[in-house]
Amino acid sequence: MSANLPVIRPQCAQHGAMEFRLGQTLEQTWCGAWYACSSPRCQTAALIPSMGLTAQLITQERTA
């Protein structure tokens, strides 16, 4: 285990550590860091929300 890895790196329940993936669109990239399982047949993916997305979600909660 490396101390340089992000603490919040997602894990696939079946296959372990997930790999960082660049967003396919500007919108995806803006939303944050995407992670996908390294197993080819596994569709598991996870998103670590960016600061921008987190701020927008908080704003939506306050105005809803």
Ligand SMILES: [Zn+2]
């Ligand atoms: Zn998996």
